[in-house]
Amino acid sequence: MIRKLAFMKSTGVKEKGITVYREISSKEFNIGMEFNKEVGRYLRYMELYRMVEENFKDLANEIDSKNTAFRSGQEVDPDEFFLQANRLLLNFLSISRTFIDHSSRKIKKDYGADSKQDKRFGEALSNKYDNSFAYRFFYKLRNYSQHCGMPFGIVSERFVKNKFNQELPKIEILFDRDSLLNQYDSWSVVKQDLLAKPKTFSINEYIIEYMVCIKEINTTLLEIIGDELFKKIDDFSKWYAEVRNQHKDNGTPLITEYKNLEESQKGHTSNLVEFKIDKIKDIMKVYGIKASK
Structure with missing residues (x-):
């Protein structure tokens, strides 16, 4: 040659x-x-993270757009909203878990099991699991969805007060705590977390926190491959x-x-x-x- x-x-x-x-x-x-090899490695790592971001945006946009329409007096079909929100949440749960698992396996393959890079990434994952309910919950919710189907349980239409003390209509889809607990018995430590929650609770606060965790995990990944x-x-x-x-x-x-x-x-x-x-x-x-x- x-x-x-x-x-x-x-x-x-x-x-x-x-x-x-x-x-x-x-x-x-x-x-x-x-x-070329290192740039290609970087691109393969980042492809999945970009998919996580795009799926998160799709889910957030669906929830925000339907709520905006509802507040403006437009008719929102609760059954269709329920279906689309669950579809997008299932997509997000799947790709985010794939990102976590694939990145972990790739680091082991590229740097070796028990290498300093592998240990650092494992510590980052453990830290999120130990310190964030949102991360623990959505990590386990992906398993729940594989065995039990759609994770969302209830469509709620109600009035909420804004910062100006004005009552505004709001439509949202809530998790049903008891349904989650009764249908799935492998929540591990998340079971105690759920028992401490109200009977129904919203996705909004926790999905944002979970995405922040994923972003911080990706930052650790970037630091590992950066050198x-x-x-x-x-x-x-x-x-x-x-x-x-x-x-x-x-x-x-x-x-x-x-x-x-x-x-x-x-x-x-x-x-x-x-x-x-x-x-x-x-x-x-x-x-x-x-x-x-």
């Missing part, structure tokens, strides 16, 4: 021109591959600056691969290896770092 350094430029609306310069060293190749990620970004960025300066080319670097010397001399490329340069700016933004130009 022969590999060469090349640069790609857009030459038109859809066309791209590639200029091949020289054979690339194994060291340069490894720098590029390690960079190696930024080392590879730094190594690649230095090499990238060197080759651009060396060849006076402001295009995007890539590697052209050839099966043998004959194919290389004819310019018959068997594969193009592109670098995930476009992701650096997004990564810097997520970590709150100002990317250099």
Whole structure:
């Protein structure tokens, strides 16, 4: 396999021109591959978290929009509201639990069971479970939903006072404490939490707290993968600056691969290896770092 350094430029609306310069060293190749590997790892970790965020927004928007409509005097079908809220809650419970479980397994696979990274992530999960009712509750509620079906139990229409002491109509879907306890016997410590709650209670306060917990878990995840990620970004960025300066080319670097010397001399490329340069700016933004130009 022969590999060469090349640069790609857009030459038109859809066309791209590639200029091949020289054979690339194994060291340069490894720098590029390690960079792609770490950026790819970051993207796989973050995909699930983005899905959690989107599902949370969908659920919150459904509850808020129906309540806004109800307050403005529009007719809201309680049965349809019940169905859609439960559908979105089930989606959110599923993807948030998948995020937690998948991230935990991925860290064990990437860094090793009982590694410092694995222990740190495990401690973050234990901390949330031990100190947040919302986290414990929704963590177990996902299991409940698998065995017992829809978690919401009651549609409530009532008047509530705002900060100006005005009474406003409100429609919401409440959890039925006794139904949750009677239908499922594996709540563990959450059973005592539920017994301390009123017979019906709202999702609003607790779903926000749970999402905050998930966000903080993701922050720990970012910190765990950040050290190696930024080392590879730094190594690649230095090499990238060197080759651009060396060849006076402001295009995007890539590697052209050839099966043998004959194919290389004819310019018959068997594969193009592109670098995930476009992701650096997004990564810097997520970590709150100002990317250099």
